[in-house]
Amino acid sequence: xxxxxxxxxxxxxxxxxxxxxxxxxxxxxxxxxxxxxxxxxxxxxxxxxxxxxxxxxxxxxxxxxxxxxxxxxxxxxxxxxxxxxxxxxxxxxxxxxxxxxxxxxxxxxxxxxxxxxxxxxxxxxxxxxxxxxxxxxxxxxxxxxxxxxxxxxxxxxxxxxxxxxxxxxxxxxxxxxxxxxxxxxxxxxxxxxxxxxxxxxxxxxxxxxxxxxxxxxxxxxxxxxxxxxxxxxxxxxxxxxxxxxxxxxxxxxxxxxxxxxxxxxxxxxxxxxxxxxxxxxxxxxxxxxxxxxxxxxxxxxxxxxxxxxxxxxxxxxxxxxxxxxxxxxxxxxxxxxxxxxxxxxxxxxxxxxxxxxxxxxxxxxxxxxxxxxxxxxxxxxxxxxxxxxxxxxxxxxxxxxxxxxxxxxxxxxxxxxxxxxxxxxxxxxxxxxxxxxxxxxxxxxxxxxxxxxxxxxxxxxxxxxxxxxxxxxxxxxxxxxxxxxxxxxxxxxxxxxxxxxxxxxxxxxxxxxxxxxxxxxxxxxxxxxxxxxxxxxxxxxxxxxxxxxxxxxxxxxxxxxxxxxxxxxxxxxxxxxxxxxxxxxxxxxxxxxxxxxxxxxxxxxxxxxxxxxxx
Numbered sequence: 001x002x003x004x005x006x007x008x009x010x011x012x013x014x015x016x017x018x019x020x021x022x023x024x025x026x027x028x029x030x031x032x033x034x035x036x037x038x039x040x041x042x043x044x045x046x047x048x049x050x051x052x053x054x055x056x057x058x059x060x061x062x063x064x065x066x067x068x069x070x071x072x073x074x075x076x077x078x079x080x081x082x083x084x085x086x087x088x089x090x091x092x093x094x095x096x097x098x099x100x101x102x103x104x105x106x107x108x109x110x111x112x113x114x115x116x117x118x119x120x121x122x123x124x125x126x127x128x129x130x131x132x133x134x135x136x137x138x139x140x141x142x143x144x145x146x147x148x149x150x151x152x153x154x155x156x157x158x159x160x161x162x163x164x165x166x167x168x169x170x171x172x173x174x175x176x177x178x179x180x181x182x183x184x185x186x187x188x189x190x191x192x193x194x195x196x197x198x199x200x201x202x203x204x205x206x207x208x209x210x211x212x213x214x215x216x217x218x219x220x221x222x223x224x225x226x227x228x229x230x231x232x233x234x235x236x237x238x239x240x241x242x243x244x245x246x247x248x249x250x251x252x253x254x255x256x257x258x259x260x261x262x263x264x265x266x267x268x269x270x271x272x273x274x275x276x277x278x279x280x281x282x283x284x285x286x287x288x289x290x291x292x293x294x295x296x297x298x299x300x301x302x303x304x305x306x307x308x309x310x311x312x313x314x315x316x317x318x319x320x321x322x323x324x325x326x327x328x329x330x331x332x333x334x335x336x337x338x339x340x341x342x343x344x345x346x347x348x349x350x351x352x353x354x355x356x357x358x359x360x361x362x363x364x365x366x367x368x369x370x371x372x373x374x375x376x377x378x379x380x381x382x383x384x385x386x387x388x389x390x391x392x393x394x395x396x397x398x399x400x401x402x403x404x405x406x407x408x409x410x411x412x413x414x415x416x417x418x419x420x421x422x423x424x425x426x427x428x429x430x431x432x433x434x435x436x437x438x439x440x441x442x443x444x445x446x447x448x449x450x451x452x453x454x455x456x457x458x459x460x461x462x463x464x465x466x467x468x469x470x471x472x473x474x475x476x477x478x479x480x481x482x483x484x485x486x487x488x489x490x491x492x493x494x495x496x497x498x499x500x501x502x503x504x505x506x507x508x509x510x511x512x513x514x515x516x517x518x519x520x521x522x523x524x525x526x527x528x529x530x531x532x533x534x535x536x537x538x539x540x541x542x543x544x545x546x547x548x549x550x551x552x553x554x555x556x557x558x559x560x561x562x563x564x565x566x567x568x569x570x571x572x573x574x575x576x577x578x579x580x581x582x583x584x585x586x587x588x589x590x591x592x593x594x595x596x597x598x599x600x601x602x603x604x605x606x607x608x609x610x611x612x613x614x615x
Contacts, residue, residue, distance in 0.1 A: 005017075005175065006090070007092050007173075007174050007175075008092060008093065008174065008249075009092055009093040009094070009095045009174055009245075009248060009249055010063065010092055010093075010094065010095065010173060010174065011094075011095050011096075011097035011129060011130060011172070011173065011256075012063070012065065012066065012067075012068065012094050012095065012096060012097050012128075012129030012130020012131070012200060012201075013062050013063055013064075013065055013097070013099075013103055013104060013129035013130065014062065014063060014095075014097065014129075014130075014172070014173055015059065015060065015061050015062060015063075015111075015172075015173055016059075016060045016063060016078060016092070017057070017058075017059050017060075018032055018056075018057070018058050018059075018060065018078060018080065019055075019056070019057050020050060020054070020055050020056040020057070020080055020088065021055060021088075022053065022054055022055055023054055023086055023088070024050040024054040024055070024056065024080070024082045024086050024088075025050060025054060025082045025083060025084045025086060026050060026051070026052050026053065026054050027049065027050060027051070027052060028049070028050050028054075028082045028083045028084065029047050029048070029049055029050075029082065029083055030047065030048050030049070030050055030056055030080050030081070030082045031044060031046075031047050031080070031081055031082075032044075032045040032046050032047070032048065032058065032060070032078065032079075032080050033045060033078070033079045033080075033081070034063065034064070034066070034076065034077075034078055034079075035076070035077045035078075035079055036066070036069070036076050036077070038069065038070075038074065038138065038139055039066070039067065039133070039136055039138050039139055040137070040138035041066060041138075043064055043066075045060055045063075045064075045078075045106065046058065046060070046106070050082065054086075056080075059109075060106055061104070061105075061106060061107060061108055061109050061110075062103075062104040062105060062106050062108060063094075063106070064106065064199075065103055065129060065130075065199040065200070065201045066094060066130065066199055066200065067094070067130060067131065067132055067133035067136065067196070067198075067199055067200030068093070068094045068095065068096055068130045068131060068132060068200060068245070069093065069094065070132070070238055071239075072093055072245070072247065072248035074093075075091035075092060075093055076091065076092060076093070076094055077089050077090070077091050078090055078091075078092070093245075093248055094130045094200075095130060095244060095245045095248060095249060095256075096128065096129070096130045096131040096132075096200070096220070096222075096241065096242070096243050096244070096245055096256075097128070097129050097130055097243055097244070097256060098126055098127070098128055098129075098149075098218065098219060098220045098243040098256065098257065098258055099112045099113075099126070099127050099128075099129065099258060100112065100113050100114075100116050100124070100125075100126060100127070100258055101113065101127060102125075102127050102203065103127070103129070103201065111172045111176075112172050114170050114171060114172065114258060114259060115170070115215070115258070115259040115260075115261055116258070116259070116260055116261065117260075117261045117263060118208055118260050118261070118262060118263070119208065119262065119263055119264075119265050119284070119285055120208050120209070120210055120211065120262065120265065120284040120285045120361065121207060121208060121284075122207070122208045123205060123206070123207050123208075124205070124206060124208070124260075125203055125204065125205050125206075126149060126203070126204055126206060126218060126220075126258060127201070127202070127203045127204075128147060128194075128196070128200075128201060128202040128203070128204075128220050128243070129200070129201060130200050131145065131147055131196045131200040131201075131202065131220075131222060132145045132196060132200055132222055132225070132238075132240075133145065133196055133197070133198050133199060133200045134195055134196045134197060134198060135198055136198045137198070140233060142227055142228045142231035142232075142233070143225050143226065143227045143228070143231070143233040144195050144196075144225070144226050145195065145196045145200075145222060145224075145225050146193055146194070146195055146196075146222070146223045146224050146225070146226065147193070147194055147195070147196060147202055147204075147220050147221065147222055147223060148190050148192070148193050148220065148221055148223040149190065149191050149192045149193075149194070149204050149206055149218065149219075149220050150188045150189070150190060150191070150218065150219050150220070150221065150255075151188060151189050151191050151206070151208070151209060151211070151216060151217075151218050151260075152166055152168075152182075152186070152187075152188045152216055152217040152218070152219075152257075153166065153182065153186045153188075153211055153212065153214075153215075153216040153217070154186055154187055154188070154189050154209055154210070154211045154360070155186055155187065155211075155357075155359035155360045164183075164184075164185040165181045165182060165183045165185055166180075166181065166182040166183075166185045166186075166217065166254070167179070167180070167181050167252075167253045167254055168180050168217040168219060168244075168253050168254055168255055168256070168257040169244060169251050169253045169255075169256055169257070170217075170256065170257055170258065170259050171256070174249070177251070177256075178296055178297055179251075179253065179295075179296065179297050179298065180215070180217070180257075180259070180294070180295070180296055181294070181295040181296075182215075182292075182293070182294055183291075183292070183293040183294075184291060184292075186359065189209060191204075191206040191207065191209070191218075192204040192205070192206050193223065206218075208260065208262065210284065210285075210360040210361060210362065211262055211285065211360060211361050212262070212285070212286065212287060212288045212292075212358075212359065212360065212361035213262050213263060213264045213285045213286050213287040213288075213361055213415045214261065214262060214287050214288070214292070214294075214415065215259050215260070215261055215262075215294065216259065216260045216261075216262060217255075217257035217258075217259060218257055218258050218259070218260055219242055219243045219244070219254070219255035219256065219257040219258075220242065220243045220255075221240065221241070221242040221243070221255070222240035222241055222242070223240065224240070225238070225240070242254070242255035242256075243255050243256045243257070244256025244257075262285045262361070263285060263415055263417070264283055264284060264285040264286045264287070264361070264401070264415055264416070264417040265283065265284050265285060265417055265419075266281060266282065266283040266284075266363070266399065266401050266417040266418070266419045267281075267282055267283075267419050268280070268281055268282075268399055268419055268421045269282060269383075269510060269511070270509055270510030270511035270512070271419075271420070271421055271422060271510060272421070272422040272424060272509040272510060273389045273421060273422070273423060273424070273509075273511070273512075274389065274423075274424050274425070274512070275389055275390070275391050275392065275423060275424070275425050276388060276389060276391070277388070277389050277512070278385075278387065278388055278389075279387050279388075279389060279421070280383040280384065280385050280387065281311065281363060281383055281384045281387055281399065281401070282362075282363055282382060282383040283361075283362065283363030283383075283401060283417060284361060284362060284363075285361045285417075286358075286361045286362070286363055286401070286415075286417075287305075287307065287361070287403070287414075287415050288305065288358070288359070288361075289305070289306070289307040289308060289309070289358070289403070290305060290306055290307070291305070292305045293305070304407065305405075305407075306405070306406040306407055307403040307404065307405055307406070307412065308321075308403065308404050308406065309363075309384070309401065309403065309404075310401070310402050310403060310404050310411060311384070311387075311399065311400065311401050312398070312399065312400040312402075313387075313389075313390055313397065313399055314390070314392055314395075314397030314398060314399075314423075315392075315397075316390055319390065320384070320387065321404065355380075356380055357380055357382060362382060363382070363383055363384055363401075364380055364381065364382060364383075365380070365381040365383070365384055365385060389421075389423060392423050392425070393423075393425065394423055394424055394425040394426060394452075394453035394454075395422075395423060396420055396421070396422050396423075397420065397421055397423055398418055398419070398420055399418070399419050399420065399421055400416060400417070400418045401416060401417050401418075402416035403415075403416075424452055424453055424514075425453060426452070426453050426454075427514065427516060428450065428451075428452055428505060428507055428514040428515065428516035429450065429451045429452070429454075429516065430448060430449075430450055430503055430505050430516040430517060430518040431448070431449040431450075431451075431518060432446065432447065432448050432449075432501070432503050432518035432519070432520045433446070433447050433520060434446040434447075434501055434520045434521075434522050435522055436522055436523065437522060437523050437524075437525055438492040438522050438523070438524055438525070439492060439524065439525055439526075439527075439554065440492055440493065440494040440495075440496075440524060440526065441491055441492060441494065441554055442491070442492040442553065442554045443489060443490075443491060443492075443553040443554060444489070444490055444491070444492050444522075445487055445488070445489050446464065446476070446487070446488045446489075446490075446501050446520065447485070447486070447487050448462065448464075448478075448485075448486045448487075448488075448503045448505070448518065449484055449485050449486075450462075450484040450485075450486075450505055450507075450516070451484055452507065452514065456482075456483045456484030456485070457483065457484050457507060458480070458483055458484060459484075459486075459505050459506065459507050460506050460507055460508040460513070461504075461505070461506045462478065462486060462503065462504070462505050462506075463475060463503070463504045464476035464477075464478055464488045464501060464502075464503055465501065465502045465503075465504070466490070466493075466499060466500075466501050467499065467500050467501070467502065468493065468495070468497060468498070468499050469497070469498065473493065473499070474490075476488040476490050476501070477489075477490075488501075492524060493524060494524075495524065496523075496524045496525060496526040497523070497524055498521060498522075498523050498524075499521065499522055499523070499524060500519055500520065500521040500522075501519070501520055501521075501522075502517060502518070502519050503517060503518050503519075504517050505517060505518075
């Protein structure tokens with residue numbers, strides 16, 4: 001059986017196309033098998049029907065999970081046999097492969113995603129197919145194979161590797177892959193170590209480390225084989241290989257990789273700020289501004305990059321434009337000498353500043369100092385400092401970082417990043433109300449409403465302090481009613497005179513605190529007399545009164561309320577703060593007894609005995 005485009009190898013869980021050229025029973029069923037003698041594996045893949053000429057063609061979109069053979073010359077066989085015993089076979093190598101996808105079903109026509117977008121500190125899962133097996137019953141039941149997952153393009157880098165390139169390949173099959181080359185070559189780091197299973201399969205959860213924005217290779221290598229105690233592993237001289245098995249595929253690269261396209265993230269600290277306040281912009285995963293080069297299949301994708309930073313602040317476009325000028329920043333000698341760059345490098349020497357956080361994709365500033373002895377020193381600073389918030393109406397604004405290509409003289413929005421900042425302009429506003437006149441033992445509500453720039457906001461701290469004249473009286477307890485709205489309820493003091501309440505408010509943000517206060521006053525009158533006070537309702541001991549001054553609430557027991565007289569349905573009540581009247585129904589008056597001409601009436605205030613003639 002010959003393949004129209006014969007494959008020498010296919011990735012683990014990869015695709016094979018199977019042709020039956022001729023010689024199979026016409027219109028008969030043909031079984032397709034995957035076989036390997038070393039591992040003792042025979043897997044029935046599918047059954048197809050030959051045509052009138054004894055031919056067939058079928059696709060196995062994804063092979064089942066099976067391990068690679070110990071050497072490249074050892075092959076897997078695909079065998080076809082029909083109902084009459086006619087058969088044919090072909091062979092190929094299984095190549096270890098790393099993917100972003102878990103095992104795919106045989107009939108799933110989807111191909112692997114070879115490149116994925118992500119951010120620094122993201123957690124992703126990668127999968128391995130076709131590696132050496134662990135504890136495979138027929139071959140090696142006592143040994144465990146460990147695989148390491150490598151992430152490329154992280155700082156620091158080795159000085160003697162400056163002129164070298166990173167070379168990997170990336171794809172889905174023998175006939176579908178790309179060569180990728182990077183310059184400069186930064187280091188690789190191990191993100192995980194996992195075990196293979198009996199089919200050479202593994203999965204690993206990895207966290208993206210600090211690294212520059214752009215493409216990064218992730219590959220896997222068999223690292224070691226560990227035998228059980230008192231056991232040995234077969235083939236002690238066995239070569240441990242990396243994903244893509246370059247020695248077998250004859251692709252002259254370091255490994256087959258999946259590619260992670262790192263995108264930047266930025267934040268402004270503080271994220272809430274006042275107009276003209278200085279803030280710091282910090283960034284992760286930013287592209288390298290210089291020296292970076294990338295080739296795909298021999299063609300240059302990125303060549304001689306020379307980028308500088310651009311920042312938009314809300315409606316202010318290019319608020320910072322670092323192409324030899326800095327806008328809206330504090331000035332010092334380093335900037336005068338044009339050696340301050342929020343992101344770029346000062347030196348054209350790629351070997352200098354190897355310790356710069358820029359290599360890790362961090363937004364970085366550099367300052368240079370010149371001492372009296374004319375010696376030169378420099379310092380790195382995380383973030384672009386001394387950015388002053390422009391004069392803007394209070395609102396939420398976008399801050400965007402992107403780049404200017406000095407070679408093409410164009411603004412570049414590839415791998416840009418956006419965050420938001422809340423700009424405050426007006427101070428904290430505190431509004432307070434309590435009413436102008438109150439009476440001893442009245443239940444008083446004082447309200448406070450807080451907003452910033454007209455937007456209701458909850459406070460971090462709030463103190464209600466009650467004063468009489470210059471003397472502190474007491475702090476009042478309060479409840480939050482809704483966002484920015486608070487109420488303190490207290491019993492009005494017995495002493496007549498003028499009082500005031502001060503509300504002291506603080507609202508904390510990331511880097512500053514807004515303070516505000518309000519004062520309101522009221523007068524305590526010793527009597528209700530002359531105000532036509534009437535009792536409207538009674539709930540327990542809490543009475544609601546209406547007077548010429550408005551509605552008020554008072555605890556009747558605190559003002560020694562007692563019934564003084566009854567005239568018809570009208571009850572006169574004497575209290576320590578004056579006389580008030582109400583309909584007898586408002587105090588739930590009920591007849592409970594009659595003795596001669598004396599009538600006994602029970603009320604919420606007390607028992608009333610009156611001569612029937614007076615009612």
